Amino acid sequence: MTKYYGAIEAGGTKFVCAIGDEQMNIVKRAKFATRRPAETMPEVIEFFKEYPLEKMAIGSFGPIDVNQNSATYGYVTSTPKEGWANYNFLGELKKNFDIDYVWTTDVNVAAYGELKLGAAKGKESVLYLTVGTGVGGGGVINGKLLQGYGHPEMGHIILRRHPEDYYEGNCPYHRDCLEGLAAGPAVEKRHHGQKAVTIPSDNPDWEIEAYYLAQACLDYTLVLSPEMIVFGGGVMHQEHLFEKMRASFSEQMKDYVKTPALDEYIVHAQLGDDAGLTGCLLLAMDK
Amino acid sequence: MTKYYGAIEAGGTKFVCAIGDEQMNIVKRAKFATRRPAETMPEVIEFFKEYPLEKMAIGSFGPIDVNQNSATYGYVTSTPKEGWANYNFLGELKKNFDIDYVWTTDVNVAAYGELKLGAAKGKESVLYLTVGTGVGGGGVINGKLLQGYGHPEMGHIILRRHPEDYYEGNCPYHRDCLEGLAAGPAVEKRHHGQKAVTIPSDNPDWEIEAYYLAQACLDYTLVLSPEMIVFGGGVMHQEHLFEKMRASFSEQMKDYVKTPALDEYIVHAQLGDDAGLTGCLLLAMDK
Numbered sequence: 001m002t003k004y005y006g007a008i009e010a011g012g013t014k015f016v017c018a019i020g021d022e023q024m025n026i027v028k029r030a031k032f033a034t035r036r037p038a039e040t041m042p043e044v045i046e047f048f049k050e051y052p053l054e055k056m057a058i059g060s061f062g063p064i065d066v067n068q069n070s071a072t073y074g075y076v077t078s079t080p081k082e083g084w085a086n087y088n089f090l091g092e093l094k095k096n097f098d099i100d101y102v103w104t105t106d107v108n109v110a111a112y113g114e115l116k117l118g119a120a121k122g123k124e125s126v127l128y129l130t131v132g133t134g135v136g137g138g139g140v141i142n143g144k145l146l147q148g149y150g151h152p153e154m155g156h157i158i159l160r161r162h163p164e165d166y167y168e169g170n171c172p173y174h175r176d177c178l179e180g181l182a183a184g185p186a187v188e189k190r191h192h193g194q195k196a197v198t199i200p201s202d203n204p205d206w207e208i209e210a211y212y213l214a215q216a217c218l219d220y221t222l223v224l225s226p227e228m229i230v231f232g233g234g235v236m237h238q239e240h241l242f243e244k245m246r247a248s249f250s251e252q253m254k255d256y257v258k259t260p261a262l263d264e265y266i267v268h269a270q271l272g273d274d275a276g277l278t279g280c281l282l283l284a285m286d287k
Numbered sequence: 288m289t290k291y292y293g294a295i296e297a298g299g300t301k302f303v304c305a306i307g308d309e310q311m312n313i314v315k316r317a318k319f320a321t322r323r324p325a326e327t328m329p330e331v332i333e334f335f336k337e338y339p340l341e342k343m344a345i346g347s348f349g350p351i352d353v354n355q356n357s358a359t360y361g362y363v364t365s366t367p368k369e370g371w372a373n374y375n376f377l378g379e380l381k382k383n384f385d386i387d388y389v390w391t392t393d394v395n396v397a398a399y400g401e402l403k404l405g406a407a408k409g410k411e412s413v414l415y416l417t418v419g420t421g422v423g424g425g426g427v428i429n430g431k432l433l434q435g436y437g438h439p440e441m442g443h444i445i446l447r448r449h450p451e452d453y454y455e456g457n458c459p460y461h462r463d464c465l466e467g468l469a470a471g472p473a474v475e476k477r478h479h480g481q482k483a484v485t486i487p488s489d490n491p492d493w494e495i496e497a498y499y500l501a502q503a504c505l506d507y508t509l510v511l512s513p514e515m516i517v518f519g520g521g522v523m524h525q526e527h528l529f530e531k532m533r534a535s536f537s538e539q540m541k542d543y544v545k546t547p548a549l550d551e552y553i554v555h556a557q558l559g560d561d562a563g564l565t566g567c568l569l570l571a572m573d574k
Contacts, residue, residue, distance in 0.1 A: 063544065077545075125435035137510075144429045148412035148512040153544050157506045158447050173543045219444045223424075223510045225435040256460045257350065257440050258364075 006048050006056030006097075007280030009106060010089070012081060015040060017047050020281040027051070029277075036083035037092070045096045055287055057102035057280040059109030060089060066104055066147045074103055102283040105152075106276055107138030108145045110269070113279030114230045115140045118270040123227040127220055128269070129154070131213065132233035135179040141224060145283075155179040159215050162208045165190070182212040184235050201240040209235075210244030211252075217245065217266055218252050221259060228260070232269035242268060293335050293343030293384075294567030296393060297376070299368060302327060304334050307568040314338065316564075323370035324379070332383045344389035344570040346396030346563050347376060353391055353434045361390055389570040393563055394425030394439075395432045397556070400566030401517045402427045405557040410514040414507055415556070416441070417520035418500065422466040428511060432570075442466040446502050449495045452477070469499040471522050488527040496522075497531030498539075504532065504553055505539050508546060515547070519556035529553060 002021050009016040011034065018029040028050065032043045048056070061079065065072045074090025090103050111128035120126035127139040135155030139146035146152055156177045167190035169176030180186060187196045191205050199205060217229050235241070246262040259265050271278055289308050296303040298321065305316045315337065319330045335343070348366065352359045361377025377390050398415035407413035414426040422442030426433035433439055443464045454477035456463025467473060474483045478492050486492060504516050522528070533549040546552050558565055 141428055141433070141435060142431045144431070146428070146511070148428060149514045149547060150512045150545055152510055152512055154510045156543055157509050158502055158539065160445050160447050173541050174539075215445055219506060220510060222444050223439055223441045223507060224433070225437045225439055227436045252445065252461075254460050256443055257437055260436060 003054045004051040005281050005284040006053045007277050007284065008044065008056070008058040008060075009109065009276035009280060010034070010058060010060040011106060012061045012079075015044055016277055017044055018277050018281065019048065019051050019053070022285065024278075024281060026277075026281075034081070037087050037089075038083065041092050045093070048097065053097060053099055055100045055102070055284040056093065056097065057104075057109065057283040057287070058090070058093070059104055059106040059276050059280055062105050062151065063153070064089070064103070064105060064151065066151045067149060100287055102280075102287050104145050104147065104283075105136075105138055107136040108140075108147065108151065109138070109279035109283060110232065110271075110275040111138040111140050111230070111279070112145065112283055113271050113275040113277075114269055116282045117278055118275060119230045119267050120228045125224075125226045125228075127154075127224065127226045127229045128275075129213075129216070129229065129231050130233035131182065131231060131235040132184055135183050135233075137220075139224065139226060141226065146224075154216070154220065155183070157216060157219060159212055162211045164204070165208045178212060178216050182209055182216075182235075184233075187235060196235060196238070201238065206238070206241065206244060207248075210241055210248045213241070214245045214248035214266075215252055217249050221253070221257065225257075228264070229266050230269050231267070232272075232275065236268060239268070242266060290341045291338040292568055292571040293340045294564050294571065295331065295343070295345040295347075296396065296563035296567060297321070297345060297347040298393060299348045299366075302331055303564055304331055305564050305568065306335065306338050306340070309572065311565075311568060313564075313568075321368070324374050324376075325370065328379050332380070335384065340384060340386055342387045342389070342571040342574055343380065343384065344391075344396065344567040344574070345377070345380070346391055346393040346567055349392050349438065350440070351376070351390075351392060351438065353438045354436055387574055389567075389574050391432050391434065391570075392423075392425055392438045394423040395427075395434065396425070396566035396570060397519065397558075397562040398425040398427050398517070398566070399432065399570055400558050400562040400564075401556055403569045404565055405562060406517045406554050407515045412511075412513045412515075414441075414511065414513045414516045415562075416500075416503070416516065416518050418469065418518060418522040419471055419520035422470050422520075424507075426511065426513060428513065433511075441503070441507065442470070444503060444506060446499055449498045451491070452495045465499060465503050469496055469503075469522075471520075474522060483522060483525070488525065493525070493528065493531060494535075497528055497535045500528070501532045501535035501553075502539055504536050508540070508544065512544075515551070516553050517556050518554070519559075519562065523555060526555070529555065 137154035171180030424441035456467035458467030
């Protein structure tokens with residue numbers, strides 16, 4: 001008998017839900033706008049009732065509580081999104097479906113998808129960074145999702161400032177951490193509000209952007225030593241950034257540790273919008 | 288019949304070797320000065336011949352090659368120590384003892400020891416940092432040693448400079464990375480060559496030291512989310528540094544992510560000089 005698995009990619013603007021079978025065929029798929037939980041969750045639950053599910057995996061926006069020893073395991077914790085702060089997301093699903101769950105972040109599921117079927121296929125470890133309205137990172141190390149006491153928030157590491165960067169940064173917590181200096185809104189504010197897509201690729205501001213992203217890659221490499229760093233998110237549609245990042249990485253690392261060849265190490269995501277759902281289905285099956 | 292396990296803590300100045308049984312009783316133990324491999328290794332091999340060994344674990348100085356897919360897996364790679372660069376350490380052992388091995392870094396075995404029997408006992412994840420003549424870091428995440436393409440070199444991450452620090456840094460690779468700013472020799476050079484142990488605890492240079500170590504803890508926390516960060520090494524005998532690090536961590540993190548209470552999160556190692564050997568024996572048994 002066919003076995004079915006549930007997948008939820010829960011984002012700040014929309015929920016993407018899918019049901020897949022063991023061959024990764026998606027038998028049903030839908031999007032729901034992210035409103036308050038009382039509005040969105042009944043739609044999500046109704047969606048999954050059509051098929052008997054074996055297991056389900058959720059990749060959620062956050063911060064979320066992934067610590068299985070915590071009283072609030074399965075909760076969305078401190079988001080500004082109305083109704084979701086301190087919301088028992090996983091508990092609501094469990095009330096309706098008495099099955100096994102994988103509960104992790106949106107970037108961790110994307111990392112898992114890219115590791116199993118995307119850019120990092122065949123590897124044991126990968127880091128996934130998304131650079132868009134924010135900077136988020138997830139990973140798989142030794143074949144397992146990267147989470148410990150909590151989940152990584154690697155978009156907020158502290159960087160050394162580029163000597164020619166006069167933009168102050170816009171992270172509400174740290175002002176000029178990675179996200180505050182390198183997410184899409186920072187790129188545009190640095191460039192006097194001009195849309196990132198209209199900034200020419202030879203503008204020096206892209207060198208500053210590449211310097212920060214490369215410095216982050218350097219720190220991640222020294223801390224985690226992954227086999228590959230995969231980038232997704234809107235800002236990374238600027239393909240020219242990849243060569244600039246690799247050059248800056250090499251310049252900053254000064255050959256201190258060996259990495260794979262940089263054009264096979266700092267790379268673009270391959271699964272695009274499907275990385276999250278793919279990762280969820282695989283995680284549910286592999287659990 | 289009693290089972291015996293081998294442990295080698297291979298340091299740049301000495302090798303500590305031990306044979307232990309399943310109850311962690313050390314039945315034999317010795318130290319050998321680290322000279323050239325042709326001088327040191329025969330002593331090491333002779334040492335282990337007395338007991339029939341089930342398995343052996345080695346925690347080595349480095350950098351070393353821990354990538355099992357690499358042609359030079361088991362080698363010490365680029366050390367300046369005479370005779371050890373590009374030396375097939377593990378291969379030499381395998382020629383003499385046809386058993387299973389765990390091959391990793393000196394800091395990874397210390398992390399494993401602290402996790403199993405030391406400060407982080409009962410946890411699934413820990414980071415171990417040693418701050419002495421250099422800064423080295425290892426870790427256990429999800430119960431497994433932290434290594435991927437290579438092994439962490441987390442002492443070399445790039446930090447934001449303290450605004451009142453005028454010391455240039457002394458890392459031969461990166462000048463003012465963490466090690467170049469915060470290892471023992473940097474502390475002393477910053478303080479006009481005065482021995483670290485003689486610098487009073489209320490000297491502002493210790494605030495600078497704590498700022499760098501705390502910033503490193505912040506980055507490690509955001510990247511790895513470990514359950515505990517354990518510090519060892521000579522510089523950390525300055526117990527007053529722990530309170531200063533915790534205060535600076537809190538100041539720099541700005542409550543962005545939840546961590547355990549800081550006096551249970553940023554802590555001193557408990558196994559002292561035995562962390563490495565303990566970790567090796569446990570790793571050999573757990574393999």
